[in-house]
Amino acid sequence: MSTPRFVIGVVALCLFFAGADAALAAGIYVMPKQGNYARGETVVADVRINAEGESINAAQARISWPPSVLELVEVSKDGSVFQFWVEEPVAAAGANAVSFIGGASKGISGGALQILKLKFKAIGVGTANLSLSNAAVTASDGKGTNILSKVSGASYTVGAQGVPPEVKPEVKPEVQPEPSAVPAVPPPAKPEPVAAPQPVKVERKAVPALSLPPKPELRVPLYPDEALWNNHVEETVVFWNMPDSVIAAASALDHSPHTVPQTAEKELATGKAFGALENGMWYVHVRLKNNVGWSPVAHYRIAIDTKPPSPFEVSVSGGETTDNPAPVFHWKASDALSGLKEYQLRIDDGEVIVIPAIGFTGTYALPLQAPGAHRVVVRAIDEAANSVEDDVDLTTLPIPSPTIAFVTRELFAEEERGITIKGAAFPASDVLLRVQRLLRSGKAELIHQGSAHVDEKGNWESTFTEPLRNGRYTVTAQSRDGRGALSLVVDSPAIRVKSAPVLQIGSMQLGKGGAAFLLLFLLLGSFGGGAWFYKKRQGKLALRVGLAEAEVTKIFKLILHDAERLSKASQDVISVEGVYALKQLQENMKKMEAYLQKSLEKITR
Known part of the structure; x- marks a missing residue:
């Protein structure tokens, strides 16, 4: 660190x-x-x-x-x-x-x-x-x-x-410290220690046996698996079975795996408390006695290691700032008691990489890293699950980004020619391309991805022919060299995908929606124009009919007036048949006038 x-x-x-x-x-x-x-x-x-x-x-x-x-x-x-x-x-x-x-x-x-x-x-x-x-x-x-x-x-x-206590001077009342500025976990009002299960004293008359007791079966609740190393320490209580024939038990605790306990316990019980054990490899030895003799000795291993491995340093080949996308890390840890089990390496918030300690040579090449800052933590874990760690702030430098010289800016949905994109980049590298649909939420949805190889002159080109829906799209480009090192991502200008036109008037192109709108507009315009023309024509016709009706009425009035004058002038000399014919003429003129007026009225309706 x-x-x-x-x-x-x-x-x-x-x-x-x-x-x-x-x-x-x-x-x-x-x-x-x-x-x-x-x-x-x-x-x-x-x-x-x-x-x-x-x-x-x-x-x-x-x-x-x-x-x-x-x-x-x-x-x-x-x-x-x-x-x-x-x-x-x-x-x-x-x-x-x-x-x-x-x-x-x-x-x-x-x-x-x-x-x-x-x-x-x-x-x-x-x-x-x-x-x-x-x-x-x-x-x-x-x-x-x-x-x-x-x-x-x-x-x-x-x-x-x-031993009687020494006489001590009076102790002043406890002075409470000033409150801490930091919220601390409040202590319980009274400690509440949890007592571990304790052995039970055996009080009964032993049953005589014909053979030695079997080897005791030992049980240690705090350390249930004697094959494992443990990193916790509390009072160690060992229990064993107690056949009816047993009259005594002997136990011992030491660092030897083959000790035979010699001294019987003062009281016969189902187990014994040995207190809290220190770090190290411990063995509990127990044997039982009946009227025939002592049983075989049972041994139970208890391995305790509460100390983390020794501190270690992590270094990076080429330094912590590098353009190498897979830098080589160096470290080596040790543990004096239980021994190292594994290393755990984590980059940023990614998945933990487990590296077994057995066979580890002290060097490790990271997976390919994207450009930017990364926090790499290496944790050394021993067999008892104690650990120590070191971390490195790694900065991965980007290689030069590609340039985009051309991209299809507009095309029709389902069009076969697709999106073509061209540009320049470092020769013999690859350009990683991603077609993304721009969503209204501001996010981008990946549609297609691919790559283009850069030729010896530094040029690259690619075409995406997959059909696209209507919408706005963009293409991202990122260079990758032979080591796997990446550049920063560059974005193309926005690409518009729309429906193919069904009607074209000059340079104006109309798709299905635009053509339908235009047709509707023309229909509405034609209907409105016809109605206006009809109304206009009806107005002119009504005016003309009105004038004609007035002229007919005027003419018939003149004819009737002349007929009356003729009748008065001819009263003395006209015959009866003449008078009758004259009256018939007047009546027929009136009927003709009425008929013409009704006909003119029908025209205006």
Whole structure:
């Protein structure tokens, strides 16, 4: 890790974990969770972190206790996973609390990461609750995210038997520290230690047997698989079966796989508690005795490793800024106890790449990387699932981008000639092409993709003949050289795809929709023009008929007037037949006038 990142880690500790986006996972706890002591005895408590598989790099907490029952003798950082301390875990004489802010230069993970060891002297009678407050644990995510989800204190009972306590001066009331600016996980009102299942004392009369007892069947709930390494530590309780004929049991715990226990237990029970075990390879040995003799010895392996692998550095061939799309990384980690199992490599937020430790030579070429900044994290994991990591900020430089000299700007849907695109790029490289449909949402939908090879003169050309629907499209182009290195993406101008025309008037082209609209317009125009012409014609005709009707009426009036004058002038000399004919003439003229007027009226309707 570079010096700037180390400084950033210290600043993150001081600012205290403003982020809250990561999933809460880690826990801080005190062990052993409970215990019984006599006055004058030494009480040793470990402060540990269970990272729950997350990678962390810093933590803080305040541990308090009742000064009337416990007196702090020593605070030890030996074996701590933290290498630097923003606030040293030091307590003044007579104090009843210790605070710390510590961190690691690398991201680490484990189920029982050792932080501090507190050594007390039991000076009073009663219950001593060790409480945790103002606690936080930061993820190694570059943001200082607080991932603490739980805290767990401890409860110790001190009895009256043992060495009398020394007379101590009166302790002043506890002074509450100033509130922290950082939201901390509140401690429980009272520690609630969970007791592990305990063996049961056997009280019964043994049944005589004819043969030796069988080899005991051992069961360790805390470590159920003896073939595995474990990274958690609590009270270890071993159970075994108890046949009716058994009258005694012998057990032993050591680092030898073949020990034969010699001393029988004081009480016959279904198991035994061995307390919390230190790191290392342990073996539990048990045999049972009946009236015939001792059974074969049962051995149970318990492997514990709570320490992460040793810190390591990752380097990059050619530097962390390179145009090599698959740079070679170098690293080598080690683990002194359980041994390395694998490496996990992650680039940005991509999938984890698992690299077995067996056969790893110390070099690894990354998969092809796109241009831009990438965060590469390498995590070394041991057989107990403890881990340490290092990260590199990699910058992949782009090669020169291609140029687009021509692209079909407009074509008809289902047209066979398709989209043609031409341009220039570095000779002997390839240009990756993607046809995308521009959506109204502003996003682009991939329709087709392909590539064009650049000739020795630096020219390239490609045609997409797949049918396209109406809409707006664009073509993206990106250069790729023989190593797989990529350029930045360039976009072509927008391409319009529309329906083929069904009608063309001069230079104007009309598709199906435009032609239909024009036909509708012409129909409506013709209908409107006809109606207007008809109305206009009717108006003129009505005017002419009106004039004709007036003229006919006028003429008939003149004829009738002349007929009356003729009748008066001829009254003395005309015969009876003449008078009758004259009257008939007048009547027929009136009928003709009425008929002509009605005919003229019909014309105007």
